[in-house]
Amino acid sequence: xxxxxxxGRFWWNFIVGDDWRVAAGLAxxxxxxxxxxxxxxxxxxxxxxxxxxxxxxxVWREARGNSDARSKRHS
Amino acid sequence: MNSSVILFVAAFLASAVEAVxxxxxxxxxGVVRGWRxxxxxxxxxxxxxxxxxxxxxxxxxxxxxGTLRFVVGALLLAFGLQWLRKAILRASGYKPLHDExxxxxxxxxxxxxxxxxxxxxxxxxxxxxxxxxVLLEGLEVAFIVVTFGATQGRLxxxxxxxxxxxxAVVVAxxxxxxxxxxxxxxxxxxxxxxxxxxxxxFWGGEGAGVGWPGGDLAILGVIAxxxxxxxxxxxxxxxxxLALQPAAAQA
Numbered sequence: 001x002x003x004x005x006x007x008g009r010f011w012w013n014f015i016v017g018d019d020w021r022v023a024a025g026l027a028x029x030x031x032x033x034x035x036x037x038x039x040x041x042x043x044x045x046x047x048x049x050x051x052x053x054x055x056x057x058x059v060w061r062e063a064r065g066n067s068d069a070r071s072k073r074h075s
Numbered sequence: 076m077n078s079s080v081i082l083f084v085a086a087f088l089a090s091a092v093e094a095v096x097x098x099x100x101x102x103x104x105g106v107v108r109g110w111r112x113x114x115x116x117x118x119x120x121x122x123x124x125x126x127x128x129x130x131x132x133x134x135x136x137x138x139x140x141g142t143l144r145f146v147v148g149a150l151l152l153a154f155g156l157q158w159l160r161k162a163i164l165r166a167s168g169y170k171p172l173h174d175e176x177x178x179x180x181x182x183x184x185x186x187x188x189x190x191x192x193x194x195x196x197x198x199x200x201x202x203x204x205x206x207x208x209v210l211l212e213g214l215e216v217a218f219i220v221v222t223f224g225a226t227q228g229r230l231x232x233x234x235x236x237x238x239x240x241x242x243a244v245v246v247a248x249x250x251x252x253x254x255x256x257x258x259x260x261x262x263x264x265x266x267x268x269x270x271x272x273x274x275x276x277f278w279g280g281e282g283a284g285v286g287w288p289g290g291d292l293a294i295l296g297v298i299a300x301x302x303x304x305x306x307x308x309x310x311x312x313x314x315x316x317l318a319l320q321p322a323a324a325q326a
Binding site: 016066 | 145149152153156159163169170211276279285286287288297304305308312
């Protein structure tokens with residue numbers, strides 16, 4: 001059981017990592033791209049846009065959390 | 076720069092980062108606890124890795140290329156974004172820099188405080204730590220080789236890049252005889268994060284049915300775009316941190 005759990009943890013860390021929202025956002029972006037392309041709408045721009053938005057939101061949230069924690073320590 | 080060169084460089088750099096991490100663990104344990112059991116652990120992990128690659132490689136040839144690109148692209152994108160996210164946070168000062176010298180001291184401290192070597196001559200602590208370190212980092216190298224190689228139909232080239240990276244890192248490790256702090260790991264991770272993310276967008280998009288403007292050459296545009304976005308984010312975060320620093324200190 002311990003091996004199954006550590007195997008699962010390895011893959012979770014490998015694919016999802018520290019921010020599950022990024023992985024979930026990517027899944028949505030891939031699904032939308034696939035849907036648009038199958039409706040004959042050109043969607044090459046969607047993944048690059050999703051990456052920029054997801055990455056910005058993720059690092060910004062982490063930085064905000066980091067600054068808040070530092071402010072609390074100083075107060 | 077043609078796609079073979081980009082593929083080689085991407086697989087080489089990504090594998091080098093993993094090899095540096097594995098070598099740091101092996102060196103730390105070997106120096107403190109002795110080399111025999113450590114090297115047996117390295118050899119055992121290498122055998123398991125070889126079996127995994129031998130099993131995975133041929134199986135991938137039977138999967139339709141569109142499906143393979145989609146799965147591999149999605150995995151690569153998720154994996155690459157994690158690297159990029161951490162690299163941006165490190166470069167902007169929101170996360171401590173991952174220092175191999177510090178990792179080496181930490182591993183060494185843990186190794187010296189572990190249970191003494193058994194009278195049978197086999198040191199299971201050294202074996203397990205070396206085995207786990209090499210297997211986990213090696214699996215990441217295998218993943219990079221298989222994904223990069225299979226989607227482009229150039230498994231041999233990706234494997235050669237990974238092998239060259241491992242040899243280069245091991246030689247560098249033997250020459251410096253210590254942790255590989257001379258390798259600028261964070262810069263390397265930033266570049267690798269950009270490359271993995273770009274290949275993930277490109278292949279994942281193709282797998283989902285996207286026709287890239289400009290065909291294969293679009294990968295260069297994607298790399299430039301991801302690099303630019305990352306650079307802008309890093310600069311903006313760094314400016315934000317510097318602007319908030321005096322306020323936090325006065326509070």
